[in-house]
Amino acid sequence: MFNVDASSSTPIYQQIVDNVKESILKGLIEPGEKLPSVRELAKILTLNPNTIQKAYQELERQKVIVTLRGKGTYVSSDYKPRRDEYKLMEVKELFKKGIIEAHYMGFKEKDILNIIEELFKELEGVDEND
Amino acid sequence: MIRVLNLDKYLGGDKILDNVNINVEKSSIYGLIGPNGAGKTTLLKNIVDIYRPEKGEVLVLGENIKDNKKIKSQLGYIADYQYFYPYFKVEQMVDFYRNTYPLWEEKKYIKLKRIFKLDEKKKISSLSKGMKTQLSLMLNLSISPKVLILDEPTSGLDPVIKRKVLDIIIDEVSTNETTVLISSHHLGELERICDHIGIIHEGKILLEDSIEKLKSNVRKVQVAFKDGIPEDIKNNRDILKIESRGRVYEIILNDHMDEFISQIKQYNPILLETIDMSLEEIFIYKMGGVGYVFEDITI
Numbered sequence: 001m002f003n004v005d006a007s008s009s010t011p012i013y014q015q016i017v018d019n020v021k022e023s024i025l026k027g028l029i030e031p032g033e034k035l036p037s038v039r040e041l042a043k044i045l046t047l048n049p050n051t052i053q054k055a056y057q058e059l060e061r062q063k064v065i066v067t068l069r070g071k072g073t074y075v076s077s078d079y080k081p082r083r084d085e086y087k088l089m090e091v092k093e094l095f096k097k098g099i100i101e102a103h104y105m106g107f108k109e110k111d112i113l114n115i116i117e118e119l120f121k122e123l124e125g126v127d128e129n130d
Numbered sequence: 131m132i133r134v135l136n137l138d139k140y141l142g143g144d145k146i147l148d149n150v151n152i153n154v155e156k157s158s159i160y161g162l163i164g165p166n167g168a169g170k171t172t173l174l175k176n177i178v179d180i181y182r183p184e185k186g187e188v189l190v191l192g193e194n195i196k197d198n199k200k201i202k203s204q205l206g207y208i209a210d211y212q213y214f215y216p217y218f219k220v221e222q223m224v225d226f227y228r229n230t231y232p233l234w235e236e237k238k239y240i241k242l243k244r245i246f247k248l249d250e251k252k253k254i255s256s257l258s259k260g261m262k263t264q265l266s267l268m269l270n271l272s273i274s275p276k277v278l279i280l281d282e283p284t285s286g287l288d289p290v291i292k293r294k295v296l297d298i299i300i301d302e303v304s305t306n307e308t309t310v311l312i313s314s315h316h317l318g319e320l321e322r323i324c325d326h327i328g329i330i331h332e333g334k335i336l337l338e339d340s341i342e343k344l345k346s347n348v349r350k351v352q353v354a355f356k357d358g359i360p361e362d363i364k365n366n367r368d369i370l371k372i373e374s375r376g377r378v379y380e381i382i383l384n385d386h387m388d389e390f391i392s393q394i395k396q397y398n399p400i401l402l403e404t405i406d407m408s409l410e411e412i413f414i415y416k417m418g419g420v421g422y423v424f425e426d427i428t429i
Contacts, residue, residue, distance in 0.1 A: 006321040007408035009349060011342045039304040043297050048159050048325050049304035 001028070004045055012047060016055035021064060024075060032077040035065060131156045131277060131309040132177060137186030139169075139176055139333075146172045148333040150186070154326070157307035159299070161324035163317065163413060165422055169333045170313040171210055174281050177311070178207045190277055203232055206270030210281040212262040216255040220248060220265060231273040239272040245294060259286045267295060271302060278302065280312040284319065296323060317410040329413065331420055341409070347385050348412045353394055354378045354401035363394060370415050382407075382415050 002019040004012055023029045035041075038056060042049040056073060059065045067073045102112050132154035139147040146169050154160040164170050175181040177188050179195045179202065188195045195201055214223055228234045243250075246264045257265065263283060270278065278299070284292045300323060302308045314320055320327070327344060329336040337344075348370070353359075354377045364372065368390065371382040378401060383390055387404070394402055407415075 004322075006318065007406060007410075009345050009404070009406040011346070012322075013342075039301065042300050042304050046293070046296055046300065046322055048323050049300060050158060050325050 002041075002045060004047065013051050013055040013058065016041075016052065017058050017062075020055070020059055024064070024079065029075055031075050031079055033075050035073045035075065037072060131191060132160075132311055133189040134173070134177065135186050135189070137173075137176060137183045137188065139172055139181060139183050141172065141181075146333050147176070147183070150330075150333070150335055152328050152335060152338060154309055154311050156309055157303055158326055159303060159310040159312065159324045160326045160328065161320035162311060162313040162328050162330060163315070163320065164330035165417065168330045170330055171281055173330065174207075174279050174311070174313060178202075178205060178279055204274070204276040206273060206275035206278040208263065208266045208270055208278075208280045208283050210285075212259075212266050214254045214262065214265070216253075218254050219250070220252050220254060220257075221250040223254060223265065224250065224269065227269045227273065233274040235272055235274050238274070239268065242268045242271060242298075245298070246291075260288065260291060263287060264291065264295075267298070271298065274306070275302075275308060276306075278308050278310045280310065282314055283312065284314065284316060292319075299323065317413055318408070321409040327409070329416060331417065331422060336416065336420065344412060345407070345409070347387065348407060348415070349383055349387055350405040350407050350411075351381045351383060351390070351394070352378060352401060352403045352405060353381065353399050355397055355399050360397050363397065366390060366393070370419055384419075 001023065002016060004015050004019070006012060008015065010018075020029070020035070024031070029035070035056075036044065038049050038052045041047075041052045045052075056065065056067070060067060063076055064079055065073055066076050099112060102115070107115075132152070134150055134152045137147055137150040138145065150169075150173060152160075152162075152173075162170055162173070172181065176183050177190070177195065179188070179197070182196070190198075190201050190205060193201050195205075218226075224239070228236075228239075246268055248261065248265060248268065254262070254265070263286065267283070280299075283299075284295055287295060296319065299310060299312075303310060312320070312324070321341065324341060326338070326340050328338040339347075353363075359374075359379055366383075368384045368386050369381055370384045373380045391402070391404070
């Protein structure tokens with residue numbers, strides 16, 4: 001379920017925090033759903049249990065998950081994922097790729113802005129016709 | 131949980147350990163790494179009271195380990211080479227442990243027996259190196275250890291058994307809050323399961339830190355400037371290693387990453403990237419810093 005790269009410089013606990021949030025955003029885990037216990041997840045990922053504990057504490061602090069004593073750890077049922085921000089990152093990446101391509105074709109910043117403006121006109125045009 | 135204080139150890143007239151201090155916290159997994167012959171095994175043998183230090187002391191569970199039966203009964207030790215009575219059968223060795231250790235847990239032993247599938251009727255002399263390691267693990271986990279010392283436990287194990295061994299160690303820590311000290315050359319493995327790392331070289335502890343801190347401090351930067359590298363970037367005192375490939379400089383930094391990055395930014399670099407380093411790379415560069423380096427060997 002989660003993917004951890006131990007050799008990355010992002011601390012492992014942070015990777016787990018990101019993984020859990022991403023899984024919620026993608027709908028792989030739903031609000032109110034039970035998460036594996038610290039012990040289970042440590043075994044699944046072959047990771048130090050203290051690292052998992054730290055990740056869960058951080059997620060709890062951010063109110064992404066709640067721990068019910070004696071019952072286990074659950075995704076908060078009132079957790080509202082900020083889907084937009086996640087999506088925005090993807091969109092930015094797409095823009096970046098486009099800009100790099102245009103740059104190699106010899107376009108300057110102004111040319112690229114002109115293209116974007118053109119595209120806007122084109123798209124708004126479609127809008128009006130609808 | 132485990133504290134080694136100002137420890138010196140001589141073997142055959144040579145000083146093997148030189149004022150060693152380490153501190154392993156409760157229910158943490160501490161990885162001891164160092165080149166061959168650095169003193170890892172000697173240090174572990176001092177901790178379990180097989181060797182006696184000439185100076186300094188070892189505290190386990192808050193008490194001096196020397197001749198301390200009570201503490202030793204809760205101390206599991208998996209040696210680098212297993213010395214069992216060779217003419218014993220596995221079941222006789224199990225009996226020996228069962229009768230020696232007061233906190234022997236039969237239930238746990240039965241569970242472990244199912245996991246490792248070791249034939250109790252076999253003679254110990256007929257077991258392979260890996261099977262002996264498994265037997266040692268089974269025995270030492272069954273004594274309900276509070277502290278577990280493992281000397282290269284996964285060397286000589288096949289990948290499936292290796293995974294099993296790591297899982298069992300993790301399970302032991304999360305269920306029983308066992309404190310684990312493990313020496314290994316498999317840094318990729320340690321990177322996942324340890325929370326603290328100690329590096330030993332020529333009998334001295336070079337550094338001791340949490341993996342998280344170690345990895346956020348020691349990092350690699352790739353940087354390029356239009357008109358060559360500015361002198362005060364090149365001469366930064368935190369630089370562990372600097373190499374150039376054409377216009378691009380690869381810099382490994384020991385500490386103060388954020389300051390260095392903002393220093394670089396003042397010169398408008400045309401390339402600035404930080405690159406992740408694995409524990410293995412960190413180890414190699416740290417060892418390089420004290421003169422333990424690979425020569426470029428061609429035969």
